[in-house]
Amino acid sequence: MGTSQDSKSYKVVTYGCQMNVHDSERLSGLLEDAGYVKAGQEGDPDLVVFNTCAVRENADNKLYGNLGQLAPAKTRNKDMQIAVGGCLAQKDRDTIVRRAPWVDVVFGTHNIGHLPALLERARIEQQAQVEILESLETFPSTLPTRRESAYAAWVAISVGCNNTCTFCIVPALRGKEEDRRPGDVLSEIEALVGEGVIEVTLLGQNVNSYGSDLGDREAFSKLLRAAGQIDGLERIRFTSPHPRDFTDDVIAAMAETPNVMHQLHMPMQSGSDKVLKAMKRSYRQERFLGIIEKVRAAMPDAAISTDIIVGFPGETEEDFEQTMHAVREARFANAFTFQYSKRPGTPAAEMDDQIPKAVVTERYNRLIALQEEISWEENKKQVGRTLEILVAEGEGKKDDRTDRLSGRAPDNRLVHFTRPASPVRPGDVVTVEITYAAPHHLLAEGPTLAVRRTRAGDAWEKRQAAPAGAKPAGVMLGLPTIGAPSPAAAPAAAPAAGGCCGD
Numbered sequence: 001m002g003t004s005q006d007s008k009s010y011k012v013v014t015y016g017c018q019m020n021v022h023d024s025e026r027l028s029g030l031l032e033d034a035g036y037v038k039a040g041q042e043g044d045p046d047l048v049v050f051n052t053c054a055v056r057e058n059a060d061n062k063l064y065g066n067l068g069q070l071a072p073a074k075t076r077n078k079d080m081q082i083a084v085g086g087c088l089a090q091k092d093r094d095t096i097v098r099r100a101p102w103v104d105v106v107f108g109t110h111n112i113g114h115l116p117a118l119l120e121r122a123r124i125e126q127q128a129q130v131e132i133l134e135s136l137e138t139f140p141s142t143l144p145t146r147r148e149s150a151y152a153a154w155v156a157i158s159v160g161c162n163n164t165c166t167f168c169i170v171p172a173l174r175g176k177e178e179d180r181r182p183g184d185v186l187s188e189i190e191a192l193v194g195e196g197v198i199e200v201t202l203l204g205q206n207v208n209s210y211g212s213d214l215g216d217r218e219a220f221s222k223l224l225r226a227a228g229q230i231d232g233l234e235r236i237r238f239t240s241p242h243p244r245d246f247t248d249d250v251i252a253a254m255a256e257t258p259n260v261m262h263q264l265h266m267p268m269q270s271g272s273d274k275v276l277k278a279m280k281r282s283y284r285q286e287r288f289l290g291i292i293e294k295v296r297a298a299m300p301d302a303a304i305s306t307d308i309i310v311g312f313p314g315e316t317e318e319d320f321e322q323t324m325h326a327v328r329e330a331r332f333a334n335a336f337t338f339q340y341s342k343r344p345g346t347p348a349a350e351m352d353d354q355i356p357k358a359v360v361t362e363r364y365n366r367l368i369a370l371q372e373e374i375s376w377e378e379n380k381k382q383v384g385r386t387l388e389i390l391v392a393e394g395e396g397k398k399d400d401r402t403d404r405l406s407g408r409a410p411d412n413r414l415v416h417f418t419r420p421a422s423p424v425r426p427g428d429v430v431t432v433e434i435t436y437a438a439p440h441h442l443l444a445e446g447p448t449l450a451v452r453r454t455r456a457g458d459a460w461e462k463r464q465a466a467p468a469g470a471k472p473a474g475v476m477l478g479l480p481t482i483g484a485p486s487p488a489a490a491p492a493a494a495p496a497a498g499g500c501c502g503d
Contacts, residue, residue, distance in 0.1 A: 008037070010046065018201075027115060029146040050084045054087035067082065083115060134175075151454075151460060155200050160175040163280075163282075199233075199236075202223070268330070288326065305332055307335070310339055311363060312340050314355075324367065324370060328374070379413070382413065391406075398416075418444065418446065428454050432446070
């Protein structure tokens with residue numbers, strides 16, 4: 001049901017990596033520009049958009065199950081529309097309409113800007129519209145945006161990927177890497193800061209290969225330094241870098257730019273040189289651990305996280321022990337660990353020596369136990385430290401019951417702290433002393449040492465005061481939890497946090 005006679009309601013359902021989240025915010029912005037309003041909790045929306053992911057073996061089952069659940073709603077409301085976009089749409093194309101003929105629009109990763117027009121065409125012609133382009137038409141960041149957060153933002157600096165990892169289908173679906181001009185990126189960040197944002201995360205499928213499309217091997221480190229000069233921008237993060245492209249100039253830029261956070265999420269995937277070769281990952285264990293050593297030499301307080309795949313085809317017990325060794329040496333603050341599953345359309349899915357599920361599960365459990373132990377030990381080192389916490393919205397599920405608030409430390413660790421006597425808003429910054437450590441979070445149980453009200457908090461407060469359903473002003477972009485890795489929230493079969501394929 002629409003919210004008024006002239007406006008229709010919409011809902012965007014997002015699966016997968018932070019690039020999909022970024023695209024969904026653009027889809028929401030496009031729809032609101034076209035007169036739609038975000039649907040409430042009650043009733044059926046007039047439009048449901050699925051922004052899909054194709055990196056798991058059962059991705060299509062999940063989509064078609066959800067489409068099946070919508071069929072009765074479509075029967076109740078003949079004017080309701082359903083659209084499917086994203087990586088699975090790019091891959092399956094006409095298959096979606098054949099399997100779910102009640103779908104109105106299928107669009108791919110390269111033409112999200114066409115969605116409003118495709119919906120209108122489907123409505124007029126009374127038949128499904130399928131439009132899949134083979135190359136990017138408009139960089140998503142130039143499209144209107146409906147962002148979910150007033151204080152933190154994704155900023156895409158590139159799309160696509162030039163790697164050929166055998167477990168990953170992303171290059172086939174999102175194409176070769178295309179870089180935005182540095183001036184365009186910096187202009188977007190400046191606009192965000194002008195609206196109250198104080199934290200940005202630079203985003204790319206392989207974020208530190210930025211510059212390969214521009215002919216400048218040091219373009220990424222230069223971009224970090226330039227962003228660091230933007231007045232009012234307090235925290236800069238990036239995800240996800242590839243070890244192949246992680247160069248000394250990037251480490252120097254991180255260490256020397258005060259508002260670039262000492263946090264690094266860099267997918268390792270395996271500690272076995274043999275498995276890394278089979279994955280077509282262009283580094284080996286020694287190279288990976290060497291980067292970790294350099295980062296810690298430059299930034300001793302750096303929190304480093306990773307992605308690891310267990311049970312890749314051909315992985316032996318010796319190979320797995322090499323992964324365990326690398327984990328012990330690297331001492332990750334946390335890790336997204338995944339049991340390998342076939343990704344249709346990837347070379348790895350056709351490889352011999354697929355590992356039995358029972359073997360994969362047993363190894364996975366051993367790795368989880370080891371990483372839990374290391375995460376807890378590393379978190380205990382934070383006890384007694386005084387930290388500035390950016391207050392978050394929705395990060396602490398038990399906050400109401402415990403009379404606490406939650407937020408992120410500079411190194412991205414999740415911190416729950418005692419609610420201060422003075423009002424605190426999401427986007428404000430508090431200073432606390434860490435009193436207790438668990439494997440996946442920290443506690444500050446004493447009184448708050450300081451509260452700093454920020455422009456970001458003002459922006460959040462202004463948004464809360466807006467009429468229900470009103471379109472947020474300016475450029476605002478959310479920082480979902482998938483971009484702030486927390487192992488407790490990472491299921492074994494979820495996509496890697498570092499990108500669609502964890503590059």
